[in-house]
Amino acid sequence: MRYVDLPAHGGPEVMRLATGPLPQPRPGEILVRVEAAGVNRPDVAQRQGTYPPPKDASPVLGLEIAGEVVALGEGVTDVEIGAHICALANGGGYAEYCTVPATQALTFPKGYDAVKAAALPETFFTVWANLFQMAGLTEGETVLIHGGSSGIGTTAIQLAKAFGATVYTTAGSAEKCAACMDLGAARAINYKAEDFVEIIKEETGGKGVDVILDMIGASYFDRNLQILAKDGCLSIIAFLGGSTVEKANLAPIMVKRLTVTGSTMRPRTAEEKRAIRDELLAEVWPLIESGEVAPVIHAVLPFDQVVEAHRLMESSEHIGKIVLKLG
CATH class of the missing domain: 3.40.50.720 (NAD(P)-binding Rossmann-like Domain)
Incomplete structure (x- = not known):
């Protein structure tokens, strides 16, 4: 798969596309073929070296994704292969495939595609x-x-x-x-x-x-x-x-x-994130599906323009979200 490599900390130009093996889902995780990934301030901070990933998380940038579930880790029973989900990732979102805990995945709101869904989880x-x-x-x-x-x-x-x-x-x-x-x-x-x-x-x-x-x-x-x-x-x-x-x-x-x-989201436990996920599905997803609430998307950039996406984020000229589109 292609992914965004971060060989050193620094400005946006340190990022580069690279090729590596697909990650394998651990117990409780799902493997997602990523169709879109959100760009967030924590990604910028990690790139700069001020927001390191947890020890058990992927070092690859990216905290929110949307795409198709292609494999299930041991013990996952509430997500099906072929389902289209968006998810809060612990890392690894800037890649063509990403593993995420199944308890941090949410179904696409009705009428949403991957780009719109990818703009939801982190915020x-x-x-x-x-x-x-x-x-x-x-x-x-x-x-x-x-x-x-x-x-x-x-x-x-x-x-x-x-x-x-x-x-x-x-x-x-x-x-x-x-x-x-x-x-x-x-x-x-x-x-x-x-x-x-x-x-x-x-x-x-x-x-x-x-x-x-x-x-x-x-x-x-x-x-x-x-x-x-x-x-x-x-x-x-x-x-x-x-x-x-x-x-x-x-x-x-x-x-x-x-x-x-x-608080910061990344260090929270899996159970804490699951509780947030469950409340979002119950309290907020109906508002999204009715159109009362919707993500504001400023720009959608192709995956190979990740450097430009980070420059836009750091410029603070955007209104709303910046999303990378894969494929």
């Missing part, structure tokens, strides 16, 4: 786990989603709105803000031209928001605490603005009884 697993399971966002609450035009952001806006929350978001241009509004945000804040702290205070009458989903990290930490409502929750999922906070006023945490939490 939907992440948003569901962090925004709903951990931060506990519920109907009637308010949420601020940073990076609203990203793959995570476009997913979070739609899901939060679908489950009855009022959504505010930040983005870096008028075009991106307009896209966020089209997806259901009540107010999109251009962080390059506006102060999101002041805007949120105005929008909420000084109360603040109940939940913040943040991928920026250190550079937003103090300001995030300022605009959380009492008993609010800050959920951190990435550190695009750094991971070390040099100065912050922690008093709001005590005064307002705030919760600060966060």
Whole structure:
């Protein structure tokens, strides 16, 4: 099979197509002929050397795939050969064949092809786990989603709105803000031209928001605490603005009884990921099949343009997902 080799860490140009043997499914795994693979920020971080794969995972990049099941590992009984599935992979997605735990596979939503299905797993697993399971966002609450035009952001806006929350978001241009509004945000804040702290205070009458989903990290930490409502929750999922906070006023945490939490998906156990998968199928797949929620796909690039795909991701010029198409 062809796969994307990473002989050294560095810029996008270090990646190259190579040929190697097909992976073999271990007990509980399925082998998938990959038709499309999503491109995500963790892929960029792994390429740069800051997000290493777990010891038992494939070193090949790629955390979400869609395609046809062609072999079953020992003990797999709930997936059939020939089924078309999308899946959250622990690694190995940038390849013509990939093994994934069967418990992390989801059937294609009705009417979806591989490209659209490949844009689902990573962002939907992440948003569901962090925004709903951990931060506990519920109907009637308010949420601020940073990076609203990203793959995570476009997913979070739609899901939060679908489950009855009022959504505010930040983005870096008028075009991106307009896209966020089209997806259901009540107010999109251009962080390059506006102060999101002041805007949120105005929008909420000084109360603040109940939940913040943040991928920026250190550079937003103090300001995030300022605009959380009492008993609010800050959920951190990435550190695009750094991971070390040099100065912050922690008093709001005590005064307002705030919760600060966060997670990464890759180190979670198989059972934790299965629980997320099961809730997605029960709670979110019907919304996707009805058309109320859908992945926003910015670009679909052929497999041999993986370098260009990573350059596009790092440019932050995209709105929504970037997908590689194989075959």
